[in-house]
Amino acid sequence: MHATNDIVLSVEGLKVYFRSEDEIARAVDGVDFEIGRRETVCLVGESGCGKTVSALAVLGLVPCPPGEIAGGRVLFNGQNLLDQDDEALQNVRGRGIGMVFQEPQTSLNPVFTIGEQIAEPLRIHLSLPEAEIRQRSLQLLSDVGIDAPEQRLADYPHQLSGGQRQRVMIAMALACGPELIIADEPTTALDVTVQAQILRLINRLQQSHGMSLLYITHDLGVVSQIADRVYVMYAGVIVETGAVEQIFRGSRHPYTQALLESLPSRKKRGRRLNSIPGAVPHPAYKPAGCPFHPRCPQAIGACREQYPGMCAFDDHHAARCPVAGGRSLTDWCR
Amino acid sequence: MEPESTQTTDILRIEGLKKHFPIRRGLFQRTVGWVRAVENVSLALAGGKTLGLVGESGCGKTTVARMILNLLPADDGRILYNGVDICGLSDKDMQPFRKEIQIVFQDPYGSLNPRMTVGQTLGEGLRMAGIRGRRPAQERLEHLLELVGMAPAAADRYPHEFSGGQRQRIGIARALSVEPSLVICDEPVSALDVSIQAQIINLLKDLQDRLGLSYLFISHDLNVVGYLCHHVAVMYKGQIMEYAPAEEMFENPLHPYTHVLLAAVPDPETGKKVATEAVGGEPAEVVAAFPEGCRFQSKCPERDDRCRLFGGDLTKAGAGHYVRCWRK
Numbered sequence: 110m111h112a113t114n115d116i117v118l119s120v121e122g123l124k125v126y127f128r129s130e131d132e133i134a135r136a137v138d139g140v141d142f143e144i145g146r147r148e149t150v151c152l153v154g155e156s157g158c159g160k161t162v163s164a165l166a167v168l169g170l171v172p173c174p175p176g177e178i179a180g181g182r183v184l185f186n187g188q189n190l191l192d193q194d195d196e197a198l199q200n201v202r203g204r205g206i207g208m209v210f211q212e213p214q215t216s217l218n219p220v221f222t223i224g225e226q227i228a229e230p231l232r233i234h235l236s237l238p239e240a241e242i243r244q245r246s247l248q249l250l251s252d253v254g255i256d257a258p259e260q261r262l263a264d265y266p267h268q269l270s271g272g273q274r275q276r277v278m279i280a281m282a283l284a285c286g287p288e289l290i291i292a293d294e295p296t297t298a299l300d301v302t303v304q305a306q307i308l309r310l311i312n313r314l315q316q317s318h319g320m321s322l323l324y325i326t327h328d329l330g331v332v333s334q335i336a337d338r339v340y341v342m343y344a345g346v347i348v349e350t351g352a353v354e355q356i357f358r359g360s361r362h363p364y365t366q367a368l369l370e371s372l373p374s375r376k377k378r379g380r381r382l383n384s385i386p387g388a389v390p391h392p393a394y395k396p397a398g399c400p401f402h403p404r405c406p407q408a409i410g411a412c413r414e415q416y417p418g419m420c421a422f423d424d425h426h427a428a429r430c431p432v433a434g435g436r437s438l439t440d441w442c443r
Numbered sequence: 444m445e446p447e448s449t450q451t452t453d454i455l456r457i458e459g460l461k462k463h464f465p466i467r468r469g470l471f472q473r474t475v476g477w478v479r480a481v482e483n484v485s486l487a488l489a490g491g492k493t494l495g496l497v498g499e500s501g502c503g504k505t506t507v508a509r510m511i512l513n514l515l516p517a518d519d520g521r522i523l524y525n526g527v528d529i530c531g532l533s534d535k536d537m538q539p540f541r542k543e544i545q546i547v548f549q550d551p552y553g554s555l556n557p558r559m560t561v562g563q564t565l566g567e568g569l570r571m572a573g574i575r576g577r578r579p580a581q582e583r584l585e586h587l588l589e590l591v592g593m594a595p596a597a598a599d600r601y602p603h604e605f606s607g608g609q610r611q612r613i614g615i616a617r618a619l620s621v622e623p624s625l626v627i628c629d630e631p632v633s634a635l636d637v638s639i640q641a642q643i644i645n646l647l648k649d650l651q652d653r654l655g656l657s658y659l660f661i662s663h664d665l666n667v668v669g670y671l672c673h674h675v676a677v678m679y680k681g682q683i684m685e686y687a688p689a690e691e692m693f694e695n696p697l698h699p700y701t702h703v704l705l706a707a708v709p710d711p712e713t714g715k716k717v718a719t720e721a722v723g724g725e726p727a728e729v730v731a732a733f734p735e736g737c738r739f740q741s742k743c744p745e746r747d748d749r750c751r752l753f754g755g756d757l758t759k760a761g762a763g764h765y766v767r768c769w770r771k
Contacts, residue, residue: 155636300499300663305707327637330666330709357711371641372711375669375693381648382670384641388606 116184117289117321118167118206119143123181125159125166127392128174134392136162138345139181144289149315149322151332151353154342157389160325163342164291168206169198186288204234207282207320211294213274217266223250223277224262230284249280254310272303276310283314290315293325308335329372333357338425341365344390344400347419351426361422361433363407399430407432453523454625454657455488455511460520460530462506480506482681484520485757488674490624493651493658495672495689497665497704503681504661508627511659512546513537524625542572545618549630551610555602561588561613562598568620583620590653591616591646608639615646619654627659632667644671665708669693674763677701680738683757687764697766699743737768745770 125137137159144150152160165171167183169190183190185205190198202208210216218226227246231237237245243262250258253276266274275295282290292311296304312335315322326332332339332353339356341349341364349362360366370383387404390396396403402412411417411431420435421427427438462481465474481503488494496504509515511522513532522530529540548554556564565584574580585595591612602610611631618626628647632640644667650656662668668675668689675692677685677700685698696702734740740750755769 155638301665301707302499302703328709329637329711333711334709368637369711371638373641373644373667373670374710374712375666375689376712377670378689382641382645384645385638386642388608388639389636 115146116143117146117148117186118323119182119184120163120167121182121184123163123166123183124179125162125171126177126179128177132393135179135345135395136392137166138395140342140345140347142340142347142350144321144323146288146321147315147319149324149335149337151336151339152323152325152342153327153329153332153339155327155389157392158342159345159392160342161293164293164323164325167291168202168208169193169195170202200234203230203282203287204285205287205289207285207287207290209275209278209282209290209292209295211297213271213278213298214266216278217274219266221265222262223264223266223269227262227277227281227284230281234285245284246280249284250277252283252314253277253280254306255280271299272306275299275303275307279307279310279314283318286318287320289321289323291323291325294327295324296331297326297328304331311335329357329368341368344395345392346400346429348401348430349428351423355423355426359426360428361426361435362428362430363405363432364401365428367404367406452490453487454490454525455486455494455659456521456523457484457486457507457511458521458523460484460507460510460522461518462503462510462515463518480681481510481517484678484681484683486676486683486686488625488657488659490657491651491655492673493660493671495668495675496659496661496678497663497668497675498678499663502678504678505629507678508546508629508659508661511627512544513540542621543623544625544627545621545623546627546629547611547614547618547631549633551607551614551634552602554614555610555617557602560599560601561605561616564602564613564617565598565620568617572621587616587620590619590650606639607635608642611635611639611643612646615643615650619650623656625657625659627661629661630663631660633662633664640667647671665705666710677704682738682767683765684739684768685764685766686757687761691761691764695761695764697760697764697771698739698768699745700739703742703744 120140120142123137123140127134127136140163152163154160162171166178178191185201190201224246227249228242231242231245246262247258250261255261255273255276269277296307299307308331324335336353338352339350340347343364349360349365356365360369367383367385371385373382385404390400398414399412399417402408405412409432417429417431419427419429419438420433421438422435428435460481461483463477463479466476466478467473468475484507486494498504506515510517513529517530520530521528524540524543529537562584565587566580569580569583574583584598588595588597593612605613632643635643651658660668660672672689675687675689676683677698679700685701696705736751736753740746743750753769755767757765757767760766760771
């Protein structure tokens, strides 16, 4: 897909399991994806499909136990992050890879000022002198469109609105000039108009800073606006991947198709929405064969027994479904 | 100016509804100001139809809903249910109307009692509806569960045994247990996954067709509103900015705020990129600024000096189309 040196992050066959006394929840069950330089990649799926756990695993943030990385590699600029010790990972987090989480109200520490929190990555990773830290913090805040940054530095998180807190989170993620930003549902808790502002901001910063972006969301509307390429996840696996037009105009996997058809919009007025029957399976009790087969309108006998391999259609476009056709890709894990 | 419905059979008419909350500070909790949460709100909902009430968080949508249910006293205004003013009724006088007006909440986890089985939860409503005796209650319970697409066996189970979508079905069944005519749906699908959302939206539509229900549908999701609603009211900082039939609202929006709101909605069908320089109201400002004149003036791309002086009334701009902007 890309020349190897153009790939910032490559995840291969990642498996993350959570063990309890009597069951194993296979939250991420063999996931492959890659992100090119300056590329925006969306990981999309419903809650519980494993998208957040995949991102946490990339950053070495899965609590172990109960979690367990059961296999795979996470290559950041060719270096496997899963082999690294904590100290080395600490160097990557915040410096090589920036993070933005869903809930700005819980991700910011309520007892420290905005200034102290923005300064932290600058102090730890870049060991800048204090005067320069302040200068950089101000610059970062104005980069993300916060008015009167001098005053804001002394404010506590509760004094800011949701949109402003998310801007602060983005400023912190940007602080050390990372090559990749992982944003996990950064706009889900925000109003649509604020969401539009944040999406534009991310887009602008990505272009001016030349970063790659892994954007995790369940909102297909947002995906259609920002993504270059998309990975669709279901029950811990990637079921389809492609360029954004391929996914929205010519999706091949029945799950992706059903998701798109189930979206309400005013053009569908008067027609019945095509809902997907049933619910997402529990990660500890996934059905045999294709995990989507009990809900799939096109399932055939083979879907019940055999876990489908990834099949390619065009450049970038591949799906994990025997009914969709395509040529088999052997180099995809599982 | 109050919106007049095209039909004379309005199940719900709200006229000049007002609610101000005091801002209290200091040791003695002195009132230092007022949040004008709902200001002169007028709406009409025709029987068997769906009225969408849209706006951002903090704009006063839920406050309106709570006043309709008489869970919160209104400062001023009238709430006419089938022509009877229910605003400010005592608990006792409100009792018959509680059977008529029900609500479905956003959070299907928080709004069900975890210690009660589904059967017990629904049974409370059945008793309120005056259904006595084991046999009739049992039959009615099964009928309710069937209405929302659940098996009779669900009656003996507890809320935690169900998924979010199933719990929302239970929430809907509970609302229906007293056979209401008007159901207020406060963000009923916002907490649900995409594939489950469509199930619940279809269910709400089926129930409307089957039982002739009227819905006041409160949502921030314009895609859902555009799909489901017959009329739409756009609310901003406690005021209705625009009110129109749904088609008209989406095809021919007049208020600058409606434009901003529509431009901000991601539409997967067109996949248009985020380009329009939209402006937004951030929730923190809700408490602070309720300026004189138009409440949208600070964010409005079309503002000029006169917007500071008058916000304008809700004025007729077309067939059933009302807008609060002096230029329109």
